[in-house]
Amino acid sequence: MSIELDFASVLSQWPLLLKGVAWTLGLTAVSAVLGVLLGIACAWVRTEGPAWSRPAVAAYVELIRNTPFIIQLFFIFFGLPALGLRLGPEWSSVIAMVINLGAYSAEIVRAGIQATPIGQIEAAVSLALTRVQTFIWVVLPPALQRIWPALVSQIIIVMLGSAVCGQISTEELSFAANLIQSRNFRAFEAFIVATVIYLGLSMATRAALNWLGERLVFGRRRG
């Protein structure tokens, strides 16, 4: 028995694949920005926030980190309409990704914040900066620099996880692959192509975020 692979019939559907890539990157970009902001907010609450709010944030982080992403997605897409909150597949995907990344990045950012030398905070206080100013201008930038590689890895994990969003008919890359294989029955080839594209996307995203981190988020490394 010989195996015949026919990639041409998959690649000829490139507009679908391109659309899928655009959705995957778009979902990832939006949820990366919002998710990391949510993570920073949660990390702030857990280290400096009012005492009553800390257990709530801790519960959120543990709940998300110990349940599968697909369940979080299904809960938002299928479960919430029962409470009267009806969201489209795209919004459900974005919200699930933001909530997911928020929980993971909260822990990552917190680790970075805790490594801040106490002298830096004392110096900021002696310059009469408020607590919030101290956090935003003194604590956060070096903390982000310390944890940037971990944060980039987490964003890529969320991007790869977004393949699941095709299951609720968000038209991202894995949805495109599924659509193509349902049209020409070239399932293996379609998923090979999608997998290779994902691999390329994750490598490119890592490179882009490393570049971006130095220039936009915490400034160039000194020395």
Added chain:
Amino acid sequence: MVEFTVWDIVSNLLLAARWTVVLSLIAFLGGGLVGLALLVARTTPSRLLQKAVAGYVQLFQGTPLLMQLFLAYFGLALLGIETSAWTSAAVALTLYSSAFLTEIWHGCVRSVAKGQWEAAQSLALSFVEQLRYVVFPQAARIAVAPTVGFLVQVVKGTALASVIGFVELTKAGTMITNATFKPFLVYSCVALLYFLICYPISLYARSLESRLHAKRS
């Protein structure tokens, strides 16, 4: 119409959760064995083997687990192997786990001081003996906590096997939702069951980690 009580839902989910646990254990143990073989290959002096294992790790860490599952499902069929959702899920999750475990363990092996290798060599131990008696025992001590932590990721990963039709906790949740029209209740129960499986493992991993650090300082 048949009415479903909460107990009906929970008991059916509990029955399905067995398969989540079984699949997790298969993937974790199988992944451990394959990962160990890859680790040995990666610690050999052969550049080619090192590169090959690094490429394998990059491949599995840089692509979605969902795609890996689909490829196993359709790929094994293409090879003429009769595939059930069982075998393809077990194969895909085993390979996925092996890539992550070998990467975790590789970091632990690298943290063993170079002098230990040299000392073992100067005692005329063979390569396998160096690993077996000198390097691995020291690396294993550091490796336990992150390995247990990774088990949580495997359990969560098995949820994706539902997509290729393997009936575990997530798939059972979807099926019960279709029968009862109570998605909010059912998915809450499913999430809770996953949490009950994963959270104790997370706590255990964390306590192992803090014990290790306490010893060091």
